[in-house]
Amino acid sequence: MATDHSVGFEPADELAKDRESVRKQFWHKLKRLALKLPFAEDLLAAYYCAFDRQTPRHVQAALLGAIAYFVLPFDFVPDVLPVLGFTDDAAVLATALRMVASHINADHREAARAAIARGLKNSELKDGETGA
Template identity: 70%
Template sequence: MTTEHTVDFEPAERLAKDHARVRREFWAKIKKVAARLPFAEDLLAAYYCAFDRQTPRHVQASLLGALAYFILPFDVIPDVMPLLGFTDDAAVLATVIRLVSNHIRSDHRDAARAALQRLKDGVTPATE
């Protein structure tokens, strides 16, 4: 029987490994591109929700998948293409956020706004 906090199709070790990779590579990429992303706040809110210990595992897995797609160097549409480069990232993120939107709380959004402001000010967010 599956509970809300388990992921039958993904071993826990794999999810932990993905957690570490997303956490490690996310901030490096967001620092480079935050100013160009119209969906940066949603991306950051998804990040904070994915790493919130209160977020159910299946939600974490979905968000980590979307975040991993954002940080991975291969893409359906390469991120270096002006205007079009992040459209596929935005589509994946928007789809996942719509599916798990009731788990992205106001404190995740507040943290996202604060981190985005720090990035715009040239300060590295403390949550790296």
């Protein structure tokens, strides 16, 4: 049963429980869309923070939920719509980032910038690595 604060997010909540599925689907979608996303660096920094072993579990859960929402093939505003397609993804990510901003550190941000600079090739890291 969904609580009032999670109505509509049940699929993302379910996907977030499977870290490996989130990881695989994240990289597939990000590589396909990276040049179109104005929030790609924030999304990558959130990803690196979520999979960093030093990040507290409650922070990982919040970030994995936001990332899972990003990778879901369906959402409130379809991603195929020009300009508007990623506004809901950006809003969910922005909310998660505000909640856990103090846990996203310079290493996570640098790893995100480095991944973008590499063109996101070979960006997948083993669990717990930040890329820095």
